[in-house]
Amino acid sequence: MATAFRWLLRLFTLAAGLAIAALLLAYFLAARSLPDYDATVEVAGLSAPVEIVRDHANVPHIFGESDADVYFGLGFAHAQDRLWQILMLRRTAQGRLSELFGRRTFRIDELMRRLDIYNRAVRSVEVQDAATTAALEAYSAGINARLQQVNDEALGRGAPEFWLFSPEIAPWQPADSLALVKLMALRLSPHIAQEVRRARTSLLLPPERVADILPDSPGAGIAALPEYADLFPDVPRDTRVAEVMDPLAPFAALPFSGASNAWAADPSRSASGGTLLANDPHLGFSAPSIWYLARLELASGGVIGGSIPGMPALLVGRSERFGWGLTSSYLDDQDLYIEELDPDDDSRVRTPDGFRAMETRNSIIRVKDEPPVTITLQWTENGPVLPGHHFGLASVTPPGHVASLAWTALSPADTSLGAALALMRAQTVEEGLAAGAGYVAPSLNLTLADGDTIAMKTVGAMPRRDADHQTRGRIPAPGWIETNRWQGYFNYQANPEFVAPAGGILGNTNNKTVDRPFPLHVSYHWGDTQRVQRWRRLMQAREVHTRESFIEAQLDTVSYSARALLPLVAADLWFTGEAAPAGTPERLRQDALQLLADWNGEMSEHLPEPLIYAAWMRALQERLIRDELGAFAREFTHVEPVFIERVFRDVDGAGAWCDVIQSAAEESCTDVARAALDDALVWISETHGRALESLRWGDAHTVRHDHQVLGDVPGLGWIVNIRQSTSGGDQTLMRGLTSGRDPDPFLNVHGAGFRGVYDFADPDSSVFVIATGQSGHPLSRHYDDLGELWRRGEYIPMSLDPELARAAAVGVTTLRPR
Template identity: 30%
Template structure:
């Protein structure tokens, strides 16, 4: 009887449970349907917006580019902010939090070290001070953009992008200073000179300066820009942390210090050679007789895309191109009379200074004329589900002390005696980069465009320009300290902060920056290679990127007497790696003794450096050169582990194999003395072992595109199981770090060493014969709503180097949105 009762109770419980689960499922379906219907991921119709002056019409063309028609520039920028918020709300929110050091409020402990570093730099404080100095008219336009962002977020209602629900957050208030702060973050993203200085300081613990120049060789064909033996200098001043302290620090290290791994996917400081390609041809080099201009900026790939294309039209304003959510301007694009494209110049605008702490007073440091007090402020970071972090940021006459918040900096120096400060142009109160951007959008000639560039401060950019009259130009824009070859340290390694000789004395005037106009060669190009001004022989940095992309662009321009859009497009998609050329003889002569080598030797022998998706040889070569690099430089220990992936060491590898008996080629783990060919043999053995384990023992299954995926990563869900598959965008991609069609591998990711996180963040070609025939492409899509087909609809076309129209007068309108001013 009791058994029957128990069975009856269990049956009732199961029945109730099933009913409850069914009701829960129905509720979830209703909620999902309600969200799907309510989410404003495809806005159209009419919206009343209180911040507008007059009605604005927005037409979205067949490629989802919005065409904004406003009756004032203020309303145009307000509408751009509105569009950024409605299309990219989460991107704006994460950017705002990143720039102000407030990620941990919603993401918890894992972003505290990054927040601490950004707070240490004082990005938001610097932005607020800079904005106060802007001209009144520009301040009003930047504020109008901010008002538009906030209005756009309000217009979304309760059905916010999914990321807000997953993080338990809501859109925060966007201020005008947030736009300035985001421009500073872009400058930080594109500047890594201080990282190179820190690496040289680190190497100075156990290498001579001569050896360091072997690991980080000067630009090809040049000598080091400084003659100072900096490694000796640091040892003489006992800069480095004593060995005993290092061991203790590794055991009892302070939490929340920035590490390399903390920045991956947030900042691009883990990569060298962040830059771009641009080139421009005069009418004598084109079939149409008018200029053609190509641009493809290389940035960390993100989902949604870094860029959002838009067309703004208002009195005195008619511009179309790539906007940055958070910035009130078309950053890259064209008007109806001129077109332009940026590359990163890569100047040395960041110097580290070793500050000597006053032994009698730790609150002071030694200046040229005696002790000075640190400026100090307290910062408080709110951490989700954790107590807040309180810490003190110190600043010297050079800038903020970063060694208190950066793990590697703190580990390398004796922090009882020294601190590391960062001097960086972008933090200057005079920085008014947004003013330059807004004035660029109004330019109607190359001259007026160059005048706008005079206000561009940071990051320094090399700008290719063309106009409908047939003129072309290349102009470097931004500020950089005046340096003189072989005087001082030239910014290659941390300077002694107490010696006046290492201080910056002045910035280069605009007239002494590299500038070219209508050259006799009939073309101009930049790809982050060395670029020297005719009026100033001193280079802007001692750390230029390698010239392989520029050399390849120059060769392709010279292969045809005249070009058209099709040939320009083919150049953008080129995957022949000149960075592989010097290594091919060593690669083809390598003898591994591996059982697979006889079957693949013919593939190796035919390899010409082309990094196409379906190439077996490209995968073998890249795996081989990865192993060769490790053989040569893994003896650097933790320093190599930290840096490999941030930089490829390709310049150093090429430099060493130019001497067949280079001591760096000797495999330090063996008793024998190897030359470079011996190292190459071992590298091929290890490469074939690795390929067999990863991709199977049949080389017919080995393809470059299998290993080399372009990954557009979502912040912050890029590494979270299930969510990563939903939010990231991944696709096989050609190229390597040195091809014109860049696909820069991460290298230090053991699971996916050839995954490309840096590639063309957009491609654009501008036709000055008929600007309406211009074209562009993004790596993901226009939308930031992950459930929208527009979130990733362009990825396949981008990966195969296709383009879509960039016209001010669209042939087709797929939807319309009208913003109406609220009447009172």
């Protein structure tokens, strides 16, 4: 017995020793790729030495003798900190993820090939101006210099992820950066999904009910549209739920498209006497963040702000005298077309001049551990043909037809990146407005400020549609009718522009910016109807603003929607009847209503009321639409406040949604509101407990910064994923968009990955922050060091003072010509 015990002990000790040795080896191999920020590196491609000073937050301040050398330094810094992220973005744009991840990402690769994004980027290289070409080439050389250093010095393959996946890396090319611009356009373009959703809804509901569940933004109405079933009588009434996209996908179902905030004040509305600018663009959260902070010392002066690794530009930021911010404009730059196939030859589609052959070619997708797959790419005169399994297109495409897409980002002459570089060189609002002329896609609202004035301009190509367009771009249209086709693009001067407003303040929360008749309408679908109401109140509450008041607005967590909806929905439920016995559902409902009656609408992570409100509104919308939409109701994952307001105000008969069609009784809106509150409280009791006062919104509204590849690997998730309790919600200025999907519908998955506030009376007092850290290396102390500041609503200095950067530098990298 003793002998057996001794052998078991020896075996256990050996196994433990081997496990520890394996962990130490894994740590050693992973740690090899941690950059040495205090190093001198000899590289090819420089004309003179470059200095990269990394301040206390690991923000690189890059100094060189020419702009090309500075862009080289930015490429080198991006590759030091975000090599894996850069290369995964490139693979996504190329449609080559399946080479690493197998069948899981095949649909993504297929769509990217069909859109032909990368080939379009290759063709766009030829149309760039000299300055842009020089920047792209120098930036590419910087990334490649880091790759060469990794190979020469055996630096752990450059990133720990490459120990799990193929370390073969092709050199970076200028076209790769242009492809990432198009990839961002895909992330920020909601109109494909919106057209399909509206078409599917119109197949199930009469037009007046479609106007309820998919309401127009407040403003002048539009002419009646033809019903989708009238255009295509053979389309089946399909209520199947479209597939949920893989987290690696560069696109997502509504409403995960672009959203952002930006506002500015001129000197007359600023306490400091200088202009003010605040900006926080919103994208899906990830670890690391999509944003990377940097400062570049160019010939035109220093610029500092947020970049996206893989692009040689600061997309948001400021110089000494000029600042710029971005919000998604929601300009309708996508149209879906239904193309009729020739019954005798399905390679031909109907056009205004008869049937014509589609442009066709094959593309081979290599899939890990499987044989390569050959797909046939087809293009009509309107654009690429998309298969029915993307975006739910099969549900709106009749037999004998296919769907195609017209989209501005598919231009082979895309100069958007050159416009971004020109914006960095601008010194005045006038120069910034001129730089915007080169933007093609994604369409954005530029908010600009110099020392004297402010402006906002929509940039990006605006399609010219015929006034007789059958659907006005709101639902898929017959592609063979000439009046449905694009008639080119409007001149840049037609894009909305607001310069030096009389009130001294302007801003955008993705709200409707203009109310112009079609086809100059810009869009029928906007990203916000709620946050703008709170923003307007905060801006008008002060005669003059400060940097601190702009920060306060950026971090505001009061829900205008909650303040507007609760008095409507609970009007007949407040304080009714006698107190119910403790422990009964009636008592729980009364306690919940009492909490909400005393609540000011603040979506604080520490309060129970936001969770009760959010669960109630979600359950209410589900009860209102389930019997009309059936399984399709699951696609309406987020509460639409305007819809609920229309129902409870009975706008144009919208109160009819309250009656359950399948029941004999006639339910009132109060009945539905009461039942929905009970539903919500049952759900809360099962998932968070019955003690309402001890609930915390932050426990449900946890932000998920997940590593998009390693985050699901057992044992690695707790190392690479970042979780934080957060305030805010779907309709607060400090927006934290919820997932809308069970089992965790209130997870915070989309919001402000970058925040910046600039005061041009004292530019070096400006501040900024990102949601994680600068490094993409999980073992780096800079992987998540900015995340806690971001969560608490704190910032770091955004200074162009080189001595301040050097004073607390974590390292200085010197690049010398080889």
